[in-house]
Amino acid sequence: MPETRPLQLQHLKAACSSCSVLELCLPIGLTGPEVQRLDTLIVQRLKVKKGATLYRAGDPLRSLYAVRIGSFKTSVLSVDGREQVTGFQIPGEILGLDAISTDLHACNAFALEDSEVCPVHFAHLEKLAQELPSLQHNLNKILSREIVRDHDMLLMLGNMNSDERLGAFLLNLSQRLYIRGYSPNDFVLKMRREEIGSYLGLRLETICRGIAHLRDRGLVAIAGRNVNIQDMEGLKQLVAGCHRPL
Template sequence: MPDARSYRDHHLKAACSNCSVLELCLPLGLSGPEIEQLDTLIVQRFKVKKGATLFRAGDSLRSLYAVRIGSFKTSMLSVDGREQVTGFQMPGEMLGLDAISTDLHACNAYALEDSEVCPIHFAHLEKLARELPSLQHSLNKILSREIVRDHDMLMMLGNMNSDERLAAFLLNLSQRMDLRGYSSREFVLKMRREEIGSYLGLRLETICRGIAHLRDQGLAQISGRDVKIQNMDGLKQLVAGCHRHQS
């Protein structure tokens, strides 16, 4: 009969092939046997309590982390010591990509709720990627997705007014929820309004005004952390209007 420890380890062992967010994560496009090879790199997934740090700026790169359950925020400290939120991550998304170029993490990662991650040892991942072209391709796609996300963010900060930024943020969350099989119209914000403001480059009072504007226009209702999108097309038109102004 197995002892308690081996029983626990067996049940904590990650199984990529049985994961509910497989189609959004690193194994995207891999065959069954290839996923099993990747699975050997994930020694044991682990839990991160709400508010706890997964890694800090300056930490050495050891692993990439696939979010399995919960959500995270990444942030950096500005010159004057204020927190600048750089992103929000959901199940199926990767954390730690910021450290690949220098082998040091450039940002901090905090759990926004009780979460669980699958650590993937980076040196072992690189070795396996050399053996599996499909894994290298998948890794390249994830890195490309990060670059596109950064470009979208720069576009938003450079070209959009506060209401347009908030609308774009809600649309982005809506699309990501939809990809995960959840409602695209009703969802719960895991982050505080101050964190949304930091991410969008807006003051808290501007976020609160923007929420009131979206409500008054019948586009979206945000009560506490509960979001109800009432007019998806209207939100999209608000964001598209920004691009029309620029052209």
């Protein structure tokens, strides 16, 4: 069972129509009455403390989880017990899609900070999606986005050097935060450098060297977990391979 703590009784009902990430989540494009029907599937919001588990690999699929506040990481364990980070999720993104094919979660989901999710019972969601073509369309788009994300990850691991991988990670996070109304140039990393390295397929010392390289090029300054992108266009050119030696 998830290590979560429900909100107080007076806050148990979570209305999608009043959510701050409405335009990034399942209800996008739905009419008012359709959003109200989706509301009925969200019985309560769940608070997840920093470091707590939302679900573990092997748990049965019960719900999809829309991140409302905070952030998460997903990971799998190798045969020898090492953690491999598979993704980082922020408000407006959906957790639990990994379980749709087998009805069992394939990864673990941990809160990177005190967070809050809206659980949507999957069987009820499927039934409602059959009645609302716009909701089914949104589900298809979310699943397609996951496929594209996987392709982007394979491209990054196969074709980018370590500095480019780090730059691509920071640029991706910057763009996702900007869509949510935050500064694209100044933000705080919620994950540890070891977790970034695991996600990018890089050792911790390589991540540290990459941070120094980006600083020396005047592209990004990172102090602790505080990130300042100083040259956005230069960072984009780096990720595109424009700074590689001929």
